[in-house]
Structures are given as C-alpha cells and as structure tokens.
Amino acid sequence: MDFVPYHSGSAGPVQEPEPAFVNQAIAFTSFLAAPVDKFYVKFRTQRYRPNHLVTIRNNVDGWSQDIYGAYYNGEWVFFLEKSKYRHGLKMKFVLDGQVWMEGDDISLQPVGEHIFNEQNVSFASEPPRYLHGYDNLRTDDSKLQQDAIPSNTDETIEYDVVVVGSGMAGGILADALSDLGQRVLVLEAGSLLYPTHITNLPGDWSRLPSHHQVGHFTNEPGSDFLFGVQMNFAGRSLFWSGLIPRMHDWELRFWPESLRSYLTSADGYNRAEKLMRKQKTLGRFQNRMVSSLQTAFSDYHVEDLPRSRHQPNLDNQGSLENVIEASTGTFSTASLLLDSLSFHGPVGRDNLTINLNHLVTHIETDGNKAIAVVCQDLVGNQQRRYRGKQIVLAAGSLETPRIAMRSQLFDPHQKIGVGLTDHPAFFSNTYELDPSSPFAGFENHAKVIMYHKQASSTDHPYNVELLINPKYWDVAHADDDVWKQEVGSDQRTLVRLQFVFASPLDDRNRVFHRGEGQKLGVMVNRNLTGSNLFNEVRDLRNRVLDFLQARHDPNDGMHFGNEGTVHHAGGSMRMSDNHTGVVDEKLRMEAYDNLYVCDVSVFPIIPAANPSLTLAALALRLADHLTQLP
Numbered sequence: 001m002d003f004v005p006y007h008s009g010s011a012g013p014v015q016e017p018e019p020a021f022v023n024q025a026i027a028f029t030s031f032l033a034a035p036v037d038k039f040y041v042k043f044r045t046q047r048y049r050p051n052h053l054v055t056i057r058n059n060v061d062g063w064s065q066d067i068y069g070a071y072y073n074g075e076w077v078f079f080l081e082k083s084k085y086r087h088g089l090k091m092k093f094v095l096d097g098q099v100w101m102e103g104d105d106i107s108l109q110p111v112g113e114h115i116f117n118e119q120n121v122s123f124a125s126e127p128p129r130y131l132h133g134y135d136n137l138r139t140d141d142s143k144l145q146q147d148a149i150p151s152n153t154d155e156t157i158e159y160d161v162v163v164v165g166s167g168m169a170g171g172i173l174a175d176a177l178s179d180l181g182q183r184v185l186v187l188e189a190g191s192l193l194y195p196t197h198i199t200n201l202p203g204d205w206s207r208l209p210s211h212h213q214v215g216h217f218t219n220e221p222g223s224d225f226l227f228g229v230q231m232n233f234a235g236r237s238l239f240w241s242g243l244i245p246r247m248h249d250w251e252l253r254f255w256p257e258s259l260r261s262y263l264t265s266a267d268g269y270n271r272a273e274k275l276m277r278k279q280k281t282l283g284r285f286q287n288r289m290v291s292s293l294q295t296a297f298s299d300y301h302v303e304d305l306p307r308s309r310h311q312p313n314l315d316n317q318g319s320l321e322n323v324i325e326a327s328t329g330t331f332s333t334a335s336l337l338l339d340s341l342s343f344h345g346p347v348g349r350d351n352l353t354i355n356l357n358h359l360v361t362h363i364e365t366d367g368n369k370a371i372a373v374v375c376q377d378l379v380g381n382q383q384r385r386y387r388g389k390q391i392v393l394a395a396g397s398l399e400t401p402r403i404a405m406r407s408q409l410f411d412p413h414q415k416i417g418v419g420l421t422d423h424p425a426f427f428s429n430t431y432e433l434d435p436s437s438p439f440a441g442f443e444n445h446a447k448v449i450m451y452h453k454q455a456s457s458t459d460h461p462y463n464v465e466l467l468i469n470p471k472y473w474d475v476a477h478a479d480d481d482v483w484k485q486e487v488g489s490d491q492r493t494l495v496r497l498q499f500v501f502a503s504p505l506d507d508r509n510r511v512f513h514r515g516e517g518q519k520l521g522v523m524v525n526r527n528l529t530g531s532n533l534f535n536e537v538r539d540l541r542n543r544v545l546d547f548l549q550a551r552h553d554p555n556d557g558m559h560f561g562n563e564g565t566v567h568h569a570g571g572s573m574r575m576s577d578n579h580t581g582v583v584d585e586k587l588r589m590e591a592y593d594n595l596y597v598c599d600v601s602v603f604p605i606i607p608a609a610n611p612s613l614t615l616a617a618l619a620l621r622l623a624d625h626l627t628q629l630p
Helices: 020-032 143-148 168-179 257-263 269-275 284-296 333-341 399-406 480-486 531-548 612-627
Strands: 004-006 038-044 054-058 062-067 070-072 075-081 089-095 106-108 113-117 158-164 184-187 217-219 300-304 352-355 358-366 369-377 382-393 425-427 431-433 446-452 462-468 494-501 510-512 520-523 559-561 595-597
Touching: 158 168, 168 184, 168 333, 168 352, 168 612, 184 382, 257 612, 269 612, 284 300, 284 446, 284 531, 333 352, 358 382, 358 399, 382 399, 382 612, 399 510, 462 531, 494 531
Parallel strands: 004 559, 038 113, 158 184, 158 382, 184 352, 217 520, 382 595
Antiparallel strands: 038 075, 054 062, 054 089, 070 075, 089 106, 300 446, 358 369, 369 382, 425 494, 425 559, 431 494, 446 462, 462 494, 510 520
C-alpha cells in the first residue's frame, strides 16, 4: 500500500484539492464549527474589520457587558450557548466599545445561525482605527497588561537595539541583550494572552493555538500552506510542543562554517539547551526503552527525545536532588521576559522596554543604514517612529519578508520572500501494544528519537520520533478526579511514530506583499522530499512495532504531510557565507550595516530537527555580536 498524502491539520487522507479560497475558508473555520449546544451570530463586513472591534450586548447578560467573537474570512463570528439563551434574547452590535448600532433591538432564538451584513447593520459614527488586514489579531490594553508590561512611547529615545517580535527568537534576543547592558525596545503587534506556556496551566488547552491563530495571508492557486501563526506577546513560544533536537553533522554541512563551529561549541547548542531548560530524564521506563532499542536497532542512534521541560529538582538518574529551585515548566519567552520585567536592576527592567499592540509597517533607511522602525500603535491609533542604533527583524518567516518588502529594502540577489519551505514528514497511525508486551503498561511513558548512524543528505535523511502513550505528552491536572476521567479512563498502551525529513529550500515558493492593510499572498508547492523513501520508513516502522509487540498491519500506509506550516517553515530571508543570500553568517542583511534578521526565515536549509533550539542558539550568538559593536 502506498503512502497517503496528509494535511497535518486534518483527520485523514486528503481528497481532491479544493480551490485556494475554499482551502483558506476551511483552514480558518474548521475549529469554529459550532457544537450542537451552541448557535451562531455572524456579521459580514469589510468596513468594520479589525482593528475595529465589534461586540454583542444583550438583555440576558446585561446591556453593559460585551460578548466577544472573532473575525475570520470577512465576518465577525459569535458563539452563544443555547442553554444560556434558551428563552431567546434581544441584542445589538456595538462598535469599538462605544457606538451602538442604529435601529431597534434584534430578537433571536437559540437555533442555527443568524447572519447580518452592512445592509442591515449600521453605526452612527465610526471611531478612527487602522484597518490592518489581520484576522483575529487581538488588541487589548487591560490593567493587568499595563502593570505587567509597561510601555514607553517616547519617540525621542534612541535605543541600542530595536527588536521586532517577542517570540522564540525575538524574546530570547531581547532578554540576552538587555542582560548584557544594551538598551532594548521590543515591538510586538499582539497583546498579552498568557503569562506562560499553555501546558504549564491546569486544564486541557489543546484548542487554544487554533483559537488564537491570526489570518494574515491567503494561498495563491495551487498552494496549500497551512495557517496557524500566533501574533501575541511571546508569539508561538506559548504554544509549541517543546522539542529541542540538535541538527546532525550532515545537516550542519549546509550552514556557513562559522555557524557550524559555533553551534557545536560550548557556547552554541549547550548554552541554548541550558536556557531552554533541557529535560534531564523521563525515568526508569524511558531508560529501559532507550537501552532496549539501542540493542535491537544497532544501525541507529537511539536517545531521549530532547525536550524543553524544566526539572531542577532531579539529577540525571531521576532522583530528588534539590527542593529549593522550583520548576518553570515548558519554556516560553513570556516567562522569560515577564521575569525580567518584574524586577528593577541591570538584568531586570532597567534596560528592557516592550511595547505591545505595535504593528510594524516599515523600516526607514538612509543609504546602507536603517534609521527607524515605523509602527501603527493599534491602541493609541496613531503612527509611531522608534530609532535604534541596530534593528533586528524577528517577526517570523512571513512577517519579516512582509516588512522588508513593504520597506522596499534593497535586495541585491532577489531572495527576499523566496524559498519558504517546511520539512515534510511521514505520520503513522496510533497502534496498541499487546498486553503481553514487556513494554505494555498504562502508566508507561517514553519519548525517543532515532536516527541512522550512516545518515546523510541522500541516505536515511530523517529523524524518527517514537512516543509511547502520547496521552502523557502534556498533563497538568490539579484535580485528581479530572485526571482519572480524562487520562486514567483509557488503560491501553498506545504508540505513535513520525519520520521527519530535512529539505532544501524550494525557490519556486514565494511570499507576496499586496499592499498596506492587505493580507500577504503565499505560494508554496508540495514538498516531495523524502517521499521516495516510503518503503524504507514503513519497513522501519514495522520493525519497531514488531519489537514493541504492537498490533498492526504491516501493509498499513502512512500519511505524508508536506504542504508546510508557519511553525517550522523558513528560508524566506536565507543566510549565506558567500554573499548570495539575504543575510550573511552574522545575520546582517547584505545591503545594510545595522539591519539584522533573527527568525527561521534565515535558515539556508530546513533541517529534520525542529528549529527551536537552533533558533535559540542563533539569538544568543547575535546578542553577543551586537553587544560587541562600537
């Protein structure tokens, strides 16, 4: 049986491809499908799209309370509980918290969907707002946000470094620079959502990444690039899975020599793993699993799957060692930056300023110098201009090239926005271990990485991620009874594998800037890298499942996900050491003396390894470099 192409956000095999606009609608509304206990209210509008805010007020909740929805695909969508409004309701739309819709109250019954448009909903006045073209970008300015993250809109200050973006790279870079005595300003388009990674919070927050995804691009015909970017304080670092594998030697050969040396030195990956709190151990079962696989699969390296999961109380054997230092859970730049902002002093807030709700439009330049960063202050509703001796774009593989193209930055090699690529992967089904298996057990839990000892860019160019009982991937239940109901009720031992391939950049893939206030266009071709190795990885899957004594059909196919997502895709601002890319090996843009890029867009290839650890190492290296400049 051949492999089955797979969209990683779907539940099964792909059917015939839909037109691009249909894919876009499905991507943004699939998680909005209302359960049977809810009903919809929709307001279709372009005039009152974000940065306007449309809410509902009604007689049931009280006419002074706003009910919030989300803006997707040209309409505000509100979910209302049938049980709460079982006797019906009277409602009105309110614009920007202050302007009521004209006309009589609207009477609704709690069934189906109720659709309105600009022909039957109007407002007497229209507060001034930037219309930025970002679906579901939240603009908040609460007392909590002001207390936790105090802004400074004084435009006369010249900062040592201005960083655009507070996510994985931008947040690490800003914290490291400020600790080294640099006066740093971070500009972030989003608001404060959560103070830490979502799996550090009690409860099942698996739905939150999709609820907070921002719609900021549309696919060109034939493109299937998946949505899912988060634009908020700490960016995607709030929602990632915590995997931090290193690149292998054969992957590093495609990187500039100076970066290869740095990443493998004591100041490279080691330093990044310390910052990201590399997990020490998963205990005795994990150790037994790794040891057994090493013996059975002598042609593969078998190791603990490296993960960002703080375990300060344990030694490497899993024994209790330190009861003083408390765990900080899964790494996020929200925790990192909020810790700094909570204290005065040179490594606290003295050198660090973060302005939220500042959407960067462009960089001002003068010759080969970047002069200032120009933003839309989405709360203050005015344009602001901030100056920095050095400026760093860390806004991600789509937003960074958008800013570069909007700024009309000089692009001597025509590579800005070109090459956006993700690493493809084979995804197995989930299999059950036979109860007689020596590895079976409801409470057994392991996360293992395997990679071939003779791997190269042409032979076995993939990582194998093996999960035993993936239900324990993230568990944070404060209520024991909830744990018994949600986790403990399933006594099976389950196993799942995926095979992740490195990939060269595809120069056919492009990001298109369509003008101020408009969504980006994205063209990403299907990436077939590694698809020719289906038989090899299926055979390896079968060997692993046989070894574990998992019930399976050896001819069972595997899903092949290769359309790309904003989480791991890079290359749209690629680096080189021979002046053929967008940035050099120091991450400085080739055409400018003081303008840098630090996000996955600079990757010259897309490694099999998840990008976060490498990105953290690049951010720390760039902080050292910028601090040493005169």
